[in-house]
Each structure stands twice: as structure tokens, then as C-alpha cells.
Amino acid sequence: MARQADGEQPAAAAGDGAAPVDGEMRWPSWDDIARLHQIPDVDGTFAEPLPEPEPLPEPEPLPLPLPEPEPLPEPEPLPEPEPLPEPEPLPEPEPEPEPEPEPLPEPEPLPEPQPLPEPGLLPLAAPGPVAGAAHGSLAADEAAGRAATDAGTDEVAPGERHDGDIAPAVVEDGARDPAAPGPAATVPAAGDDTAAGGAAADDDDATLADDATVVMSQPVLPAPPTADDATVVMPPLVAPAWPGPEPVGPSGDGAPTDNPVAPPRVSVFPATSTSTSTPAAEGIRVTAGPVPHGTAADRTPSLLDTFPEEQHRRRWPLRLAIAAGILVVLAGAYAAMSYALRDRVPHGATVAGVPIGGLTSSAAVQRLAAQLASATGAPLTVTAHDVQMQIDPAAAGLSFDPQATVRGLTGLDLADPRRLWRQIVGLGAVSPVTHVDQTALTTAVAGLSGTLSGDPVDGAILFVDGAPHATAARDGWAIDEKAAEQQIAATWLVAARPLALPTRTVSPAITQAATDQALTDVAQPVASGPVTVTVGGQTTTLAAPTLTANATFVSQGGALVLQMNGTALTDALVSQLPGLLTPAADAHFAFQNDAPVIVPGQPGTTLDPSQVASAVAAAASQATGRTATLKLVPTDPAQSTAALQALGVTEIVSEFDTPLTSDHIRDINIRQGAARINGVLVRPGQTFSLTDSLRPLDAAHGFVDAGAIVDGQHVAAMGGGLSQVSTTTYNAAYFAGFEIVEHTPHSEWFSRYPEGREATIFTGVIDLKWKNNTPYGALLQSWIGADDHLHVRIWGTKYWTVQSTTSPRSNVQPATTLYDQSPTCEPAGKGNPGFTVSVTRKVYLGTVLSSTSTWRTTYKPQNQVICGPAPTTGP
DSSP states (O other): OOOOOTTOOOOOOOOTTOOOOTTOOOOOOHHHHHHHHTOOOTEEEOOOOOOOOOOOOOOOOOSOOOOOOOOOOOOOOOOOOOOOOOOOOOOOOOOOOOOOOOOOOOOOOOOOOOOOOOOOOOOOOOHHHHHHHHHHHHHHHHHHHHHHHHTTOOOOOTTOOOTTOOOOOEEOTTSSOTTSOOOOOOOOOTTOHHHHHHHHHHTTTOOBTTTBOOOOOOOOOSSOOOSSSOEEEEOOSOOOOOOSOOOOOSSSSSOOOSSOOOOOOOOSSOOOOSOSOSOGGGOEEEOOSOOOOOOGGGEEOOGGGSOOOOOOOOOHHHHHHHHHHHHHHHHHHHHHHHHHTTTBOOTTOEETTEEOTTOBHHHHHHHHHHHTHHHHHSOEEEEETTEEEEEOTTTTTEEEOHHHHHHTTSSOOTTOTHHHHHHHHOOOEEOOOEEEOHHHHHHHHHHHHTTSEEOOBOOEEEEETTEEEEEOOBOEEEEOHHHHHHHHHHHTTTSOSSEEOOEEEEOOSSOHHHHHHHIIIIIHHHTTSOEEEEETTEEEEEOHHHHHHTEEEEEETTEEEEEEOHHHHHHHHHHHSTTOOBOOBOOEEEEETTEEEEEOOBOEEEOOHHHHHHHHHHHHTOSSOOEEEEOOEEEOOSSOHHHHHTTOOOEEEEEEEEEOOSOHHHHHHHHHHHHHHTTOEEOTTOEEEHHHHHOSOSGGGTOOEEEEEETTEEEEEETTTHHHHHHHHHHHHHHHTOEEEEOOOOSBOOTTSOTTOOOOOBTTTBOOEEEOOSSSOEEEEEEEOTTSEEEEEEEEOOOOEEEEEEOOOEEEEOOOEEEEOSTTOOOBOOOOOEEEEEEEEEEEETTEEEEEEEEEEEEBOOOEEEESOOOOOOO
16 A cells, blocks of 8 residues: 655544544545445445535646656556455454554565656646546556455455555645645556555555555645535546556557556545546546435445454464474574583682683683682681681581582583573672581581680679678670581681681679679678577577688579588587587497407487588578577487498407517517507408508607617617517418408518518508408407417408418528628627528318419528627638
8 A cells, every 4th residue: 555645644534514624534434435336225225426526726737848758568467366265263252452463474576567768757737637647556556455465465354444554635625725836646657666666565554445555645725625615536436457558649549648648546435426527537526525324215235234243364373383483493592502501601600719700611620629729728717706716627527529519500401591591691709519527517616615715704702801792794605506517618618717607695604683682682791790609508609700701602593692611610619619519439349258349339419510501691691680599419420330230240260379579678569569450440342551550650659669670780660579560460361361462571580470471560661451352341359468479360250261381491591690890780699591482372262262372582591790890810
């Protein structure tokens, strides 16, 4: 369809009898169409023709002469379009918004006409010839429209208007001066290249009906229009077929004429006029005005009175095919780009500050491993509250995986479009992939807790110089181990170092509020004055300094609780009240008629230190009524009769005796030693020590200086002769089967002792020890009998059976005479020779051998000692 000339405006549809507005156009009504095409009405009558419009004044021709144009070549006939198939009826669709129409495909171009010689200038035609020329060009547009229809132009229903359709121009008579120039649409001839191109180019804008395109121009009118004399320029009713250009001439003989004849164009709107004398070639100028409407009686019925329901061609298959094609192209491009970039790290990517964007996966792995080697291998410094420590990442179970890090940024995964998106837009900082051994990390963080912490300070109260003083409470802090583990695991490689760990506040057990309350309510009253104590019918006081010296505050349930030193306060009360307590007598063994008996113990009275502490603390915490009342409590003996009976001290287990000498000084020490060990009870599992039983070994306790061997010399020493007590006791324990823990034989053998079974003693240096390895008690009995022998007897319950053997003497050395000129020399007579002997003991439990022990002893000879120089022999 030809485009509307510049300055033209489509006319709005006007009602019956309404005059068109100046400069606007209106669409023809059905009556116009019926009248133009001579379509009968439903009753068979035809609409009355409009009154013949008044002829417009002929415009004056332009004075410019135009050269005669060359005859146009005969164009090739256009192919007849194939009939369109009848559309299939569609099911009634649900109402939905009408989609916007898809652009129609371009029509196939018409055969290009033969080039024409350049025409000369043509004179402007009068209004009649212009209309005829328009009719001639309409035929060319109709042919182009049919070609576009063959190319797939959608069918347009009657009355349907497309955006590109142009309505016939409706103007009022006398709108403009006939002599005034104005825009006019000139329709080129069918042979003109411009006209052919314009028809082909404008065919995709819009079509009207099935085979016609109306090109209407707004003529220049001499005067403003009125409602009664408006005229409509309409094409002729019937346009004959145009077989080709006829020779142009005045008489039809081929001679040229002044005005060339353009091929006729068929219009869908033939002119309607009451005048039948106006030739079609000159066009028809119809006076514009309201279109008369006929009645059913004025015309015959028409098939077009009832329009069939409009059927639309189904366009969704084409749209679906286009969309599918677009999707296929996009999918192919997506796959190709994903494959091409699969081994490339997105640009701009950095890991722990190391740029790897644009690198291949292998190059990125190498760069990360090289540049992060120091960060992953060096100790990680952590800090909390300005306290720093270091942990070894490997020991803490932390490791960096560069391969996994790069693998997460590269690779082909068509199911994940984010990969290609990252390749296009790039990336920034990327979190590295690390592996964490949670057990090792927990252990490493736990090791930090001891150092990365600050202990809270509990509130406290101290008494200084009898006055209470409070210590302020202060919060502590410690690392939050769970949060620290999470932070280290997530940021140990990327965070700034030192890595600050999260901490938590540790509140003190005793807050400042609790401290202030204890100071006011308890401490200050304690130091305010003395406390009166009543016990056993006696009364005394404990002064304030005594109270504060034995008062302390301890944490208990989040509070400071006063505690008193009950033992010290008890001692203070006993010292102030002599005779207040009665001591208890323990049960003990006594020998009666040469046999042990149990003497029962006696209970006593005492003060319970815990009772004293609580009573005094309660009284001292009060501002008034500061009196504590105590009670004496009975005490049982530490050693009860029943406990002694359970030891099974009922028979003699073993005994041994040795003869005394004629040195009565030695006998004093022996008698004192025998009295000290008499009645000693050795409980099961206990170890007997002769030194502990004899102490203190001094003159105040009955001991004297007597002969002894010290460093191999016979001298006088405190407790001399106690070696006989030691030897006799040793043999008694030896044959009882007790375990010999420590013993030392004499350096010389004395005939009053058995060979190899004797022991000496020197207080603080040499001791005799044996252990009671039976389940019964061992009670020692020792005395000097009328036979001048020292006796040592062990009472209990017999448990072991002992066999003892002594080897013959060996390495015998006879005694000689020695001369000693030292000031400490003690003369001695010649005595026993020196020798070596072995003693073996076997211990049985019933008939089962429990142990075998052998002791080897070497004695030196008892040489004669003469104090002085050795005699000289004469010549």
C-alpha cells in the first residue's frame, strides 16, 4: 500500500450527517462500500447514489513545458496467485490477550522492468487527470498486493484495519484557494521504478480487503469547506484489466499525445455519483458530506449483509519454530563458549591475595602452591587481648588444597550456567579450599587456652592489723574455643596476621556486689569487739584481735562466707580455762604373770573444734548478742580394747637371749634399752626401728658411756653395749620369719653372739629394721633374767615356719698383737680369730616355701692391742 503523503492526517469516522473536520479524513461506512460497489441491500434494492458533487474549478496549468516521454515497454504479466486453503475451524479458545502481530515476511520482488530512458519534466495535471492517474497506479499496487499475498500475507477480514492502512482523504469544498500550491500525491506510472519499489516496500505496512490498496490524496481546495459542499475524490467503480501499455496518441494510431496514459488501477472503493456522464478516465470528484443510509426497501439483499465469524490463522507454530531456533542457537553458543573456557580461570579471580585470573588450571595451581607456600608452612600467629601465640598449621590439622581450589573455578558443567557467567563478568576474591582435621585443631586450640586467657579476680576480704579490707572484683577473659576453631578453619589462610581470635568474658566467682555485702554485713562486725564464750560452767572472752587473726572469708555459692580456725580458738579457750578438759586413756597391753593382757582405755572430755568455729563465727557476725555457748564432748581412747583384741596377740611367736658380760657399765645401757622396747606393738605391715624405740639416746634418759667399737677401734661411747639389745632383737625377728629390712654385723665376732646372726647399732648411723609381714600383731617383751641373760620375746600368732643353717668357717685368720701409740688407744687382750661364714634362712607358710635368704659375713681377728711402741730386739 502506498504510504500517506507528508502532512496528511487520517480522517476520524464521522456519524451520519456530520461534516468532517478540516484537515481530517474519515473511513468509508458500509453504505459507502455498498453504494460504490453496487451491492444490493437485504431487500434487493440499491442505495441511492450521492448527489453529484459540484465540479471544482480547473487548476491553472503550470507554464513549464515537459518533454514528451518515451513509450513505456510492455510489462510482463503478473502470475496469478494460488488460492489460499480453507482454514480449519479452531476450537473456541479461552479469552486471552491478543499477542502483538509478528512481522510478515518480505514479499517476493516483482520482475524488474526494463530500464526506461530518463523522462522529461511533465506538466502538472488538472484535477481530473490526476484522479485518473491515481486509478492507473492502483492497478500496479493491486498486483504488488497479490504478490505479497502469495508470499504469505495474512487474510484481512472485511472492515478490519491495519496500522498501515490509509483512509480516503475527505476534504471540504473550498478548503484552500485553487491557485494556492499545496501537497498533492502523485502516483507514478506502472513502469516507473520508484512506483514499483514503493508498492513493494509499502506492501508490508498494511493491506485492505483482499486485492486493493487505496491511495488517496488531499487535494488543494480554493476555499474553506462547509458541511454541505464537501467533496470526496473516489476512484472509478470498475477498472478494466490492464493487459499492457497501449500506444499513446490522440486518435489511437500510435501518435504521441500531450498527456501519457497510465495503466488503470482497480480500487475497492469505486466512485459513487449521480452523474453518469463523467468519464472514468477523468476520475470522479464527489462532494463530501454525510453518506445517505438506505432502508431495506431501497435495495436487494446482499451476501455481505451478514459477515461470517472472523477466523484467524494459527500463528503459534511459526512463533514456536522461531523461538526453538533461537534457543538452539543460544544453546550452541553456550556449549561452545563453555567448552572453549573450561580450562581457564575467570578473569579477576584472586585466592588469598594471589591473582590467578586468566590462567590455565595447571598454571593457577602452580602459582598458588608457590606463592602460598610460606603462608601454609609458617607458624600461624594468633592474638587475643594483646597476647600472642603461634600454632603450627600442620600440627593443627590445617592444609591448603590448590587443586581443589582451582577445580572449583574451572571445568565443564553445562548444567551450571553460573560457570559461564563467571567467565563473562569475572570474579573477585575466592575462598581457598582447605582441609581441617577437627581433632587436631581442637587439641591445638585447647593448648592456646592456658596462655590466651586472663583469670578473673574474685572479690576478697582480708584482715590487716585487725581491720577488714576488701579486694575489688575484676572480670577475666578467655578465648571462645568453638568460635576460635571455626574462625581458624575458615580464615587461617586469608585473614590478616596476627589472627585475632574471639574471646568471651569470664565473670569472677565473687562479684563486687557480693564482696561489698560481706564487708558490711560480716567483716566489720567481727572486728568490732570481743566474743563471750561459755563452756563447762566456765566463761571467758575471745578478744577482737584473736577473732580477726583466726577469721578468713572463703568463696561458697557465689558469696563470701566467714570461717574461723576452730583448732586455734580451742587452744585459746583451753589455755584460758585450765582443767577444762579430761584426757582419755588408751587401751594398751601390759605383762602380767609373764604374759600380755589388755588394759582397757578410759574416755575423756574435749572441745569439738568445728563446733567452736561455727559458734564463735555466728556470734562474731552479730552487732549485738555476741555470746557463744559451747558443750564439752566425750572422747573415746584412740586405742580401744576391741582393736587390740583383733590383733591376735595370744602366743609366743619367737624368742632369743644372749649372756651379759662382766662389764656392769654396759649392763646399765642394756637394761635401759630392754625397758624401752618392752611392750612395743608392731601392727601388721608396720616396720620396727630400734633407733626409734630407744630415742632419745642421752644421759637424761638413763644412758651412759660404755665400751663400743667405732671405726674399728674400741672406744667409750654413749649407749655402749646396746649392740647386744640389737643382736638379741634381730635373732628374735629372724626366727619369727619377719622380713629383715636393715642390719649390720659387727666387724669382729664376739663369742656371746651366734656366727653370722648378729647386728650392731650406732644411733643415727647404723640401725636395725624389720617388717611385720603377717596378718597379726607383734608385741615385744624384753627383760634381763636372773640368769644374767638378755631376753627378747615376740608375742602374736605363729604364722611362718623358719629353717636356718650356718656354713663352716672359711678364710680363718688367727689373732696377733698390735701396738698402738695413738692418744685414743684402748688396750685389749687377744681374742677370736677372723673368718668368713654364711647363714641361710628358709621361710615356709605351712609346707610351702615362701622365701630363701643368705647372708655372708666376714670378721676380722680380735688382735691384742698394746698401747705404746713395739718392743725392740737386741743385737
